[in-house]
Amino acid sequence: MKVLIIGPSGSGKTFVAKALQQAEINAFDADDIEGYQTGMIKAVKKLLHHIRLTKL
Numbered sequence: 001m002k003v004l005i006i007g008p009s010g011s012g013k014t015f016v017a018k019a020l021q022q023a024e025i026n027a028f029d030a031d032d033i034e035g036y037q038t039g040m041i042k043a044v045k046k047l048l049h050h051i052r053l054t055k056l
Contacts, residue, residue, distance in 0.1 A: 004047065 005013050013029070020027035030040075 006044065 017027045017029040
């Protein structure tokens with residue numbers, strides 16, 4: 001299972017990622033990925049397109 005957590009700045013995404021990591025669930029904070037902020041909109045659009053094409 002893959003879960004994408006998105007939201008505006010200050011909404012708790014990092015908090016949730018850290019809580020998942022503490023529960024030994026493979027999670028990461030996208031803010032730690034170099035260049036993520038500049039390519040975020042493009043990446044989310046690409047991911048959402050992929051999700052639409054993938055059977056859930």
